[in-house]
Amino acid sequence: MHPRNFLDRDPQGGEFDAEGEVGSFACGDIIKIWIKIDKETDKIKDIKWRTWGCATAIASASIFTEMVKENGGMSLEDALKIKPQDIAEKLGGLPARKFHCSILADKAFKKAVEAFRNIK
Amino acid sequence: MDKGVKKAMEPYWTENFGNPNALYKEGLIARNAVETARGDVAKVLGARAKEIIFTNGGTESDNLAILGVAKSGGNFVPLRTDEEGNPTGTKIPSAFRGHIVTTKFEHHAVLNACKQLEKEGFEVTYLDVGKDGVVNPEDVKKALKLETILVSIMYANNEIGTIQPIREIAKVIRNFKKNGRGNFVPLRTDEEGNPTGTKIPSSVFPYFHTDACQTPGYLDLNVERLGVDLLTLNGSKIYGPKGVGLLYVKNGIKLKPILYGGEQEKKLRPGTENVPAIVGLAKALKIADKDKDKESARLVKLRDYFIGKLLSEIPKTVLNGHPTQRLPNNINISILDAEGESIVLYLDEAGIACSTGSACTSESLEPSHVILAIDKPHAYAHGAMRFSLGRSTTKKEIDFVMKVLPDIIKKLRMFSPVNIKI
Secondary structure, X not given: OOOOOEOOOOOOOOOOOEEEEEEEOOOOEEEEXXXXXXXXXXXXXXXXXXXXXOHHHHHHHHHHHHXXXXXXXXXXXXXXXXXXXXXXXXXXXXXXXXXXXXXXXXXXXXXXXXXXXXXX | OOHHHHHXXXXXXXXXXXXXXXXXXXXXXXXXXXXXXXXXXXXXXXXXXXXXEEEOOHHHHHHHHHHHHHOOOOOEEEEOOOOOOOOEEEEOOOOOOOEEEEEOOOOHHHHHXXXXXXXXXXXXXXXXXXXXXXXXXXXXXHHOOXXXXXXXXXXXXXXXXXXXXXXHHXXXXXXXXXXXXXXXXXXXXXXXXXXXXXXXXXXXXXXXXXXXXXXXXXXXXXXXHHOOXXXXXXXXXXXXXXXXXXXXXXXXXXXXXXXXXXXXHHHOOOOOOOHXXXXXXXXXXHHHHHOHHHHHHHHHHHHHHHHHHHHHHOOOEEEOOOOOOEOOOEEEEEEOOOOHHHHHHHHHHOOOOOEOOOHHHOOOOOOOHHHHHOOOOHHHHHOEEEEEOOOOOOHHHHHHHHHHHHHHHHHHHHOOOOOOOO
């Protein structure tokens, strides 16, 4: 496993614009996503994650952040359109019972975007 | 699988292929093999050969014991003795829905059989097992009722390896029977749904069943000394073949079968016997029992060395289950802030096979019911790791685990968003 785009420390003040966290100890996966947005273009400048969870949760967080960072960063509008199915497909398929894990990455991202829009 | 076991099984695939129920020469050879195996198993258990029923595994044996006792309604139950000390009997009404005592951390083969019986109108008490994962015999005593037909408590837990005080529990049950002889037992309902009653001789019930699948090679299996009426064993935990098990059924106990067919295994397990597997199971059990003391002593040393290393060299780790009242081969620790499945996969990459002990990899993705049963929160259950030591495990291998595991945990904690307070 070679996960990418994870945050290996606590974020510094002003480093990101917003964060979103979903999951619980009870369900066995927690994921947190930080975003930095270009306010002019509404494009994603940077995105990082941290995960406590199974391999699928880690892999889906990693691949999701890679997807939205491609080609100089997706627009928020496009990134919000990414569905769990897209993440699973990009990973080469996921077992059905692991599907809820991959849903977490996009949910945490949506929460972060919501927080970002509330600030703006 | 043990090489000696494989060798013992070898002739029964092709050379001696006969059906043990046939009358021709080949059949007799196969029958002889099955009965020799039965005798060997009985010897290890201190039982009689006719008390051994071969099944297709631990799950089936557990089901046969629990459903078989619960549904023995309508059977003639021989009493050991009446007031004058003479053997006697009674007929249990088939509408009788009794009470069963078990624990919260049994194997699912027991838990789910009990849950099914609850749906059918039986009452089940699931005992707490305390923070150490050891049942208190006093709790069993408090749970026993006149309607109790069965107590099913595992000999050692399959996830955290804690050893249960089977002899003490057996004593509690014996005393209960002695004191409650001949009492009136109220039934919930008769066939028409009306409350009714009968006189059930309480010197018969409850029976005591134990799932002992984890224990051969480590603990005493003598059924007389343990004081159990029913005991489950299987092949796969003892370097034997998978898909074969047995149930010890004390002489005089009438079970209702869960499968219907021919007359094999005293009609309790119809179907042609799996001859090579039965031969292998008996051989594996004999080998495990023979080396028991020496191997246990070796593994206890290794186990305690490993636990000591884990707790001292990886911060925020907690041992699950009693530190010494546990199987010599079992280590179960919760590593906080890192999740079990990720640790398993990183260790696998390094060539180390272990398991979460939690069912995170199962269909339900539920955390371990065992870790929750010893009163640990979900965060502990999802980070629970089970390492099992075996005949080939050496100190060198443990040192290798301790070389790679701390770095894996460091890495996983690095990108973990949680920081659990210990």
